Amino acid sequence: MLEFDNTERTNLGELGEFGLISYLTKAVEINEPSTLKGIGDDAAVLDFSNKKTLISTDLLLEGIHFDLRYVPLKHLGYKAVQVNLSDIYAMNGTASQITFSIGLSSKFPLEAVEEIYQGALIACKKYNVDLIGGDTSAxxxxxxxxxxxxxxxxxxxxxxxxxxQEGDLLCVSGDLGAAYVGLQLLEREKNIFLENPNIQPDLEGKDYIVERQLKPEARRDIVELLAKIGIKPNAMIDVSDGLASEIIHICEASDKGCKLYEDKIPLDSMTYETAREFGIDPTVCALNGGEDYELLFTIPQADYDKIKGSMDITVIGHITQASEGCQMISKSGKVYPITAQGWNAFKD
Amino acid sequence: MLEFDNTERTNLGELGEFGLISYLTKAVEINEPSTLKGIGDDAAVLDFSNKKTLISTDLLLEGIHFDLRYVPLKHLGYKAVQVNLSDIYAMNGTASQITFSIGLSSKFPLEAVEEIYQGALIACKKYNVDLIGGDTSAxxxxxxxxxxxxxxxxxxxxxxxxxxQEGDLLCVSGDLGAAYVGLQLLEREKNIFLENPNIQPDLEGKDYIVERQLKPEARRDIVELLAKIGIKPNAMIDVSDGLASEIIHICEASDKGCKLYEDKIPLDSMTYETAREFGIDPTVCALNGGEDYELLFTIPQADYDKIKGSMDITVIGHITQASEGCQMISKSGKVYPITAQGWNAFKD
Incomplete structure (x- = not known):
């Protein structure tokens, strides 16, 4: 399903590493005032005089994190950046720079590398982030x-x-589970295609959930909104591994428990319907699906009035004493312990 | 030749990603005052109040940068850190933190991952650097x-x-070419071993050059020495791709030329002799070999008296006008243009 125009193919071996770097970095602009020196020396030089510096890093590997049979290269570059910026926003910070390293087969044409890079630069531009370095390797x-x-x-x-803190409201931005359901859809269409290459993928009307999987957006807008309405979250994390896992992270790190209400978990109607079509419980998609890149945070109850009008923030529960554990109250009123089924890429 | 004790093998699938991370990070200490928060949140938090922040990144890939058939895992972890710290020292800075990400097959036993990690932590401890984050993936x-x-x-x-600046002395720390010759030796012994597994590798008396390849040391001591004797280099770079390539980088970035004297290039006697055994010109090893992780820098002539007693810094030439180009004066007095043959991992 990966469509790539094969009419233009420049061999990476002809260019070499330095040639590739200089070709790719031609389009790189420096806009962020804290960047004193970007690409082009042994290290980048940054100035965060009166602020604290935040650093986060992620590895994305073919066959584990993405499948080039249905992930367009430009989307991949875009997503790789978003996934990382999300960690900076999850600290309630401002993302300002990234380094971007790629290892790729010499069989990859230059035009393909450029697609990845373009996707990364589009994300940088949109989020006011400078690309300041990286490494390029075969x-x-x-x-x-x-x-x-x-x-x-x-x-x-x-x-x-x-x-x-005990009594804090547990809040989440956006809606959950869509990226996971989108992935199921892409996997299904891939398998149909592999069995019969004449059948074109049918993603008709599923734009939202497919986009949530292929082109997630880090929630800088939520960090900005919270600052504007005068809320500093007591705790915050981004939802990369599924709601259940992230709730447990916050509760364990804070030595607290929580009550999560199933009926409050925000689900998009397309997520709900498609999960049903696949015979999966939509709540399970939200709890264990992952890759939503929404922000999960806790705020004092006194701040409730500030968020209650927001279309984009949902109160899904509250923080309790540690002794109560992490609990979910189901739609039918039953109480379940929240467990991080999570995701174990090391399992075969 | 990779020896690994197979009596203890813990399966990564049993541990999962979070289990692996918490197991590996048990030994991580935070010592650097600028680290406010290390591993354990969405991002690390650092404080560089009155300083500028330096960032550099490198990718090391199996089959390209290392061969597990002769690289011990602990050395690999150690080298991966050194290679990166070298870039910070090459800015005349103090390295203070690293992030360390690993992607590895689920077939890798935990004990093997731990070896890599231990090597990284030994390097961190030795260089007063905190490990503050990373990613672990299948x-x-x-x-x-x-x-x-x-x-x-x-x-x-x-x-x-x-x-x-024009007239600057071109200086290099330590000696050059040893890591490249060490690599040739390891490759030769590997091939002998592959042909006949009963023949044990013969590295007798070759410790220095083998160690230069397997366990390089970033030159923090040179940065400290320069500070102590009151020299701020006008330009600096680390020698990772070979002297020729790095000289050209400095000259191009500074819009200058240079004269390099072949007879001044510092070569260890074991490097010289082993290169000869292999029928390679020792000067070529220094110019194009790479992986020396020495520092190449230029200083004003007025600073010559400050370094002339140093055993560890060699003046190998001087900076000229750009119009003169980058030239090497050979031992026989001939003038050659310096070209970056360099290393092209994309070439088959």
Missing amino acids: SVQGLVISVTSIGFADEDQIAYRSGA | SVQGLVISVTSIGFADEDQIAYRSGA
Whole structure:
């Protein structure tokens, strides 16, 4: 399903590593005031004089994190950046720079690398982030992407996972489970295609959930909104591994428990219907699906009035004493312990 | 030749990603005052109040950058860190933190991952650097290591590649070419072993050059020495791709030329002799070999008296006008243009 125009193919071997780097970085602009020196020296030089520096890093590996049979390269570059920026926003910070490293087969044409890079630069531009470095290498092992994101924050504005207080409202941005359902859909269409290459993928009317999987958006807008309405979350994390896993992270780091209400979990109607078509419980998609890149955070009850009008923030529960554990109250009123089924890429 | 005790094998699938991370990070200590928060949240939090922040990143891929048939895992972890710290020192800065990401097959036993990690932590401890984050993932593609190094410097102490001045002395630390010759030796012994597994590798008396390949040391001591004797290099770079390539980087970035004297290039006697045994010109090993991780820098002539007693710094030439180009004066007095033959991993 990966469509790539084969009419233009420039061999990477002809260019060499330096040639490739200089070709790719031609389009790189520096806009962020904290970037003193970007690409072109042994290290980038940044200035965060009165702020604290935030650093996060992620590895994206072909065959584990993405499947080039249905992930367009430009989307892949875009997503690799978003996934990383999300970690900076989850600290209640401002993302300002990234490094972007790629390992790729010499069989990859230059035009394909450029697609990935363009996707990354589109994300950078949209989020006011400078690309300040990286590494480019041949790989005998498929495509490897490693991104490090850098940001800043005032010390008293940083939201750690460990700050949740008893009585805090547990809030989440956007809706959950869509990226997981989108992935199921893409996998199904891939398998149909592999069995019969004459059948074109049928993603008609499923744009939202497919886009949530292929082209997630880190929630900078939520960090900005919270600052605007005068809320500093007591604890915050981004939802990358599924709601259940992230709730447990906050509760463990804060030494607290929580009550989560199933009927409050925000689900898009397309997520709900498609999950049903696949015979999967939509709540399970939200709890264990992952890759939503929404923000999960806790705020004092006194701040409730500030968020109650927001279309984009949902109160899904509250923080309790640690002794009560992490519980979900189901739609029928039953109480279940929340367990992080999570995702174990090391399992065969 | 990779020896690994197979009596203890813990399956990564049993542990899962979170289990692996918490197992590996037990031994991580935070010692650097600028680390406010290390591993355990969405991002690390650092404080470089009055300094500039330096960032550099490198990707190390199995089959391209290392061969597990002769690279011991602990050395690999150690080298992955050194290679990155070297970039921070090359800015005349202090390295203070790293992130360390690994992608590895689920077939890898826990004990093997731990070896890599231990090597990384030994390097961190030795160089006063905190390990503050990373990512751990399954890989279907062999071993992937990505390291980002973070450091700091006073703005007026940062040595860019672009600062070389006409008349500057061109200096290099340590000696060159040994890592390349060490690699040839390891490759030869590997091939003998592959042909006849009963023949044990013969590296007798070759410790220095083998160690230069397997366990390089970033030159923090040179940065400290220069500070102590009151020298701020006008330009600096680390020698990772070979002397020729790095000289050209400095000259191009500074819009200058240079004269390099072949007879001044520092070569260890074991490097010289072993290169001869292989029928390679020792000068070519220094110019194009790479992986020396020495520092190449330019200083004003007025600073000559400060370094002339140093055993560890050699003046190998001087900076000229750009119009003169980059030239090497051979032992016989002939003048050759310096070309970056370099290393092209994309060439088959």
